[in-house]
Structures are given as C-alpha cells and as structure tokens.
Amino acid sequence: MAKQRAEPFLWLLFSAGGVVAALLVPALLLLFGVLFPLGWITPPDHDHLRAVAAFPLTRLVLFGLCVLALFHWAHRFRYTLYEGLQLKHLHRVIAVLCYGGAIAGSAAAAYLLTAGL
Amino acid sequence: MADTYPDVTADTGTDLDTGTITMRVTRYRPEDGELEPTTQDYQIPLRKDWAVLDGLNHIKDHIDATLSYRWSCRMGICGSCGMLVNGEPKLTCEAFLTDYAPGPVRVEPLANFPVIRDLVVEIGSFMRKLPQVKPWIIDEAPPPAGEHRQTPAQVAEYQQYSMCINCMLCYSACPIVGLDEHFLGPAAIALAQRYNLDSRDQGVLDRLEVLSTDEGIWGCTFVGECTTACPKHVDPAGAIQRYKLSAATESLKAFVLPKSRRARATNGPAPAKEGDTP
C-alpha cells in the first residue's frame, strides 16, 4: 500500500476551497447577480466599492477565495480526468496540469489584486 | 367500528387478484459451459406483502428449481440477499414487488463482484479487505476487572458505524470499487471508523497506516453512492470524509511537529497486542 504524502494536503486545500467557495460565492452572486441588478438593494456607488476593494483585508479574503477555489477545482478536475475519462495512466501530466493551473491562476489573482496597490 | 378494520385477506397478500408481475432474472451457469450471462423471464403472482426475495423463492419452489441466489433471514439482518433490482443495489428481502409494478422487475447479481452462478457472487475480495483495517479493539492496557463502561455519548460516537451488516450493497454501488480492485471500499473504512471512534480503542495510528493510502481513504472521491445504497444508514461516505479530515490533520501535525509525531510512533502500539489475531 502506497502511503500518501501529498494527498492529505491537497485534499485539505480541496476541502477548504469547497467550504470557502460554498460560503462566499453564493453571497457574492446573490448580491452582484440578483439583488443589485434588480434594485432590491441599492448598490454602493463605484467609489465606495473601489474603497472596499482597496482595503487590504478585502484583497486578502478575495485572494484566499481565488487560491482555494482554484485548488478545489484542480483536485476535482484531476479525479474527473483520472476516473471519468479513465486517464489514470497519465497521472503525472494531469497532476502537473491541474495543480500547475491552480498555481498559475493564483499568481494571476495575486497580480490582479496587488496591481494598483 | 368493525367495518373500518383493514381487509385482512388483501393485506396478507392471499388475494391473488392483484395480478402478476414479470421478474427478469439474470442467469449464468458457467459449469454448463455458458460463457455469458443471459436473462430469463418468470411470471409470478404480484402480492402486496411480497418482496423481490419472495418472488425468487416462488420461482425456486414452483417454477424453476435451478435458480441460485443467497438469502437467510428475510428481515434485513443477515446481509446475504443483496442484488441489483432494476439496476440498484438492494436487499431483496426489503424491496417490495409492488414498488416495481407493473414490471418487469430486473434482478441481477451485485455489480463489482465476479459471479459464481446466477445471482450468487464471489465475495472473497470483500472478506480479505475487512481484516486489513484491524476491526477489533486495540488497547495495550490490561482489560478492566469488570465491564469496560461507556457513557451513552461515547456509544453514540460510533454506534451508527457499528450497524453495518456486511451486505456489500455499498461495494456494488461504488464506482471506485469497480475501477480499482484494491480500494478498501466503503464498509471497511466505515468499520475502521467504528473502532477509531470507540473510547475503549487506542488503534487510531495503527489503522492510519492502512487507511491513509491510495487504496484507503484517498482513493475515495466522494461520489456518495455508498451512503445512498446502504440499507442500515451507516453513511460510509460520511465516515470516509470524517476520516479524511482526521488523517489530513494528523499529516499536518506530522509535518509541523515531526518530533512529537515520531515520539508518538515509538511509544505507540507494542508488537504483541491483544486481539492481533482476528
């Protein structure tokens, strides 16, 4: 039996990503996708929103959300390719692409969130 | 009041007027040179209180004595009557024919196991997996003089996971079991959790060696079909997710505090443990 070294940590990221995304994304979608457009809640004006987004803690939370959600995706997608498409023999390539993608996405998120700081 | 009593004849199923139903049963007799399973249709009475197993027994007793299948208790306890009913793993003694009317009801052997004959599967793989998780109480301390008492809360911790009847419906439902024959599978992992969560047991780290592996919990991708299939509400999928969290926490601890983990491992289970022989 192969004792797993990396898997527990990847799973922790996966599971944290699932929790964070499940908590934050619906709230964001509800606000920006439904309540603001329908005018049920008066949206904050642009400058206000900018100020909120410029606040370091907001950026940190958004960064955390992006990173964890990306690792959640990477883990799920990796197993979808392994088992759903029966590509387990390509496991190295797939792992590199999935987690590499998550790392690249995290770097992009870091860039976008620090740009203009 | 008398006329509000239920119609006993109808409720006990002695009323044959309910009609008939077709059972489409998978047959396979390799000893007769059959290379592929085939299906055979049987017309049987449709009775309110008949389960699929009663239908099979009717076939065996009155129509075709060559049909082979396993059963024993007829009350959802022995775990031997599991089959696919209309493609879903079910205890056939608990699956009522009327729920499948007008039919035909397809009855097939459990998926993910080799078939020996007709509806009888070879369960050796499952039987070899169970003892691997050390499903017994591991405790170096000498047993207490009297009973080893537990509070109701301590019992409640593991009771759900102790309800398993080894029916293997979860193995039949799990796509990972079908893809990886070495995967320990839902019931075995839930059984390990049953002992891990028992206040009398000290074997968590022992079992972690077997379970925090590709063939153990990390093989599971949380499809959740095992929990849907389980007739005893064991919730093996939940047990595995809980186990993943504790195993990941343990790995994190080992990573952050390597020394303390090493200390625990050396002070850990002595070679001769009570109950080491199953």
Ligand code: SF4
């Ligand atoms: S966990 Fe449930 S489905 Fe699986 S063997 Fe035990 S009782 Fe059957």
Ligand code: FES
């Ligand atoms: S015959 Fe025992 S569980 Fe169905």
